[in-house]
Amino acid sequence: MIAIAQIKTSAKNKELVTQLTRKFALGAENVIARIAIAYSLKSGIKFQPTEIKDAGGKEYSKSVLFGNLFPLYVAMMCAHYGIKDTDKDLPRYFKMHLDDGLERIAADVKDNPNLVGFDYLFDHIHEGLEEL
Numbered sequence: 382m383i384a385i386a387q388i389k390t391s392a393k394n395k396e397l398v399t400q401l402t403r404k405f406a407l408g409a410e411n412v413i414a415r416i417a418i419a420y421s422l423k424s425g426i427k428f429q430p431t432e433i434k435d436a437g438g439k440e441y442s443k444s445v446l447f448g449n450l451f452p453l454y455v456a457m458m459c460a461h462y463g464i465k466d467t468d469k470d471l472p473r474y475f476k477m478h479l480d481d482g483l484e485r486i487a488a489d490v491k492d493n494p495n496l497v498g499f500d501y502l503f504d505h506i507h508e509g510l511e512e513l
Contacts, residue, residue, distance in 0.1 A: 422478055424481075
């Protein structure tokens with residue numbers, strides 16, 4: 382498995398992490414980051430490694446971002462891209478999906494500022510389970 386030391390959001394998304402964490406009352410900011418990655422993957426979008434944005438934002442260590450779920454996230458990313466867990470671009474994919482997911486969630490909030498955190502998250506989890 383490839384070594385991942387740290388992943389950073391884009392500078393633009395640094396504030397989104399804080400805003401969305403507060404909006405959804407999630408506690409630690411790594412929770413919204415985990416949700417953002419999964420939400421982006423669920424969208425089906427696939428990035429090219431060269432599409433990476435700046436890395437001037439919120440920084441997460443591997444252990445903070447993924448906790449003990451790192452192998453699960455690696456498996457999801459590898460399945461999504463059809464790559465091995467040794468692929469050199471794996472950290473880039475995580476960063477791109479983190480940024481994309483944050484932007485997607487922020488757009489949802491902007492379109493519906495009265496969203497309630499639990500309802501929003503439950504609806505999206507439910508949709509994802511229906512697709513299985």
